[in-house]
Structure formats: structure tokens, C-alpha cells
Amino acid sequence: MNEAFRDLKERMRRLDAILQRRGATEDVDFAQAISSLRRAARRGDRSREPTPELVNLLDRAEAYGRRLE
Numbered sequence: 001m002n003e004a005f006r007d008l009k010e011r012m013r014r015l016d017a018i019l020q021r022r023g024a025t026e027d028v029d030f031a032q033a034i035s036s037l038r039r040a041a042r043r044g045d046r047s048r049e050p051t052p053e054l055v056n057l058l059d060r061a062e063a064y065g066r067r068l069e
Contacts, residue, residue, distance in 0.1 A: 002049065004049045005049070005050055008041070008054065008055075008058060011058060011062065012034075012037060012038070012041065012061075015034055015037075015061050015065050016034065018030075018065045018068055018069065019031060019034055022068050027067075027068060030064035030068060033057070033060050033064050034061050036057050036061075037057040037058055037061050040054045040057050
């Protein structure tokens with residue numbers, strides 16, 4: 001796994017922690033953004049840089065997460 005993908009996974013873990021604390025039913029948009037991000041990450045090639053689509057999904061999920069913190 002390259003460093004950029006490792007960083008992406010760490011950021012995803014932080015978002016998962018926010019989701020765990022707040023609950024999926026509190027902000028459905030946030031839960032859906034994380035779900036989309038997870039699906040895209042599973043399809044991603046861990047030996048390469050994350051795709052722009054994956055980075056955009058991460059940015060979207062983090063924007064929702066900042067609203068909740």
C-alpha cells in the first residue's frame with residue numbers, strides 16, 4: 001500500500017469514528033457519503049495514488065463530518 005492510500009485509509013477511520021459516536025441515523029447524508037467512500041476504496045488500487053473520484057468522495061465525507069463535530 002502506498003503512503004497516499006495509507007493516509008486516505010487513516011482519514012476514513014477518523015470519519016468512521018465520528019459516525020460511530022453520532023450514529024448513522026442522525027445525519028443520513030454523512031452516512032451515505034461514508035458508504036460511497038468505502039465502496040470506492042474497496043475498488044481502488046492500493047499500489048497507486050488514490051483516484052480523483054476517491055479523493056472527491058473523501059473530501060465530501062469530511063465536509064459532512066466537520067458539520068457534526
